[in-house]
Amino acid sequence: MIIDPNTSKKKCTCLSCELRNLTFSTLDEDDIRTVCETREERSFAKGEIIHREGDVIRDFKYLKTGLVKLYKSTDEGDEQIITITRPFEFVSNTNLFHEEKYRYSLSALEDSVVCCIRIDLIRDLILRNGKFALNLISVLSRTSENIISLGLEFRRRNLAGRIAFVLLYFSNEIYHSRIFELPVSRKEIADLISMSSANVIRTFSEFRRDGIIKANGRTIEITDINKLEVISRRG
Numbered sequence: 001m002i003i004d005p006n007t008s009k010k011k012c013t014c015l016s017c018e019l020r021n022l023t024f025s026t027l028d029e030d031d032i033r034t035v036c037e038t039r040e041e042r043s044f045a046k047g048e049i050i051h052r053e054g055d056v057i058r059d060f061k062y063l064k065t066g067l068v069k070l071y072k073s074t075d076e077g078d079e080q081i082i083t084i085t086r087p088f089e090f091v092s093n094t095n096l097f098h099e100e101k102y103r104y105s106l107s108a109l110e111d112s113v114v115c116c117i118r119i120d121l122i123r124d125l126i127l128r129n130g131k132f133a134l135n136l137i138s139v140l141s142r143t144s145e146n147i148i149s150l151g152l153e154f155r156r157r158n159l160a161g162r163i164a165f166v167l168l169y170f171s172n173e174i175y176h177s178r179i180f181e182l183p184v185s186r187k188e189i190a191d192l193i194s195m196s197s198a199n200v201i202r203t204f205s206e207f208r209r210d211g212i213i214k215a216n217g218r219t220i221e222i223t224d225i226n227k228l229e230v231i232s233r234r235g
Helices: 018-022 029-038 119-128 130-155 159-175 186-193 197-209 225-234
Strands: 040-044 049-051 059-065 068-073 079-085 105-108 112-118 179-181 213-216 219-222
Touching: 029 112, 029 119, 040 049, 059 119, 079 130, 079 186, 112 119, 119 130, 130 159, 159 179, 159 186, 159 197, 159 219, 159 225, 186 197, 197 213
Parallel strands: none
Antiparallel strands: 040 112, 049 105, 059 112, 068 079, 068 105, 179 219, 213 219
């Protein structure tokens, strides 16, 4: 909130950003102000849990900065990573409007800021504003489609192709650089692509030996992106 010196009235500015452009553009100023006054920005350190599977759904969440992973815990205590989400995307589970509790857990892969809006307020806006409801459905549908597409991309590739795809995804879609720090461990990559940790470690070693990447801990440099793209395509 800021105060306009010409009118002495408070003006809501927090939604004049990607969030408003994506979904809230159809709301009138009173509704925008209500959202602005009730929303919360919550900061989460790297590795911190944002919500756990089984927690009661109280908020509609939007990732403002950082990187998060959506996952499900197995009975053995392992994680099945469903997707990795970058900024300017919704990170509430897809079941938030038809169930009371989260089906999946969400945690921060990097220091992250999540914008939280009360779920009862979002439901009220849906009931009163058809265009807002349609925009929201479109965004949530796109989120679900991205998750499905990511899974299909992995399934149609062999081990080397899957790892090449992951490296290119981080390079091109997340960090926009050929040098970056992997936000996930080798085990988390194995969970994401449904392969064993040993196979992931071996493939990384083969990529290093073939001069495709350089690796120092979690710092990755893609040194031959053409080869990596061929491996990803031919999978």
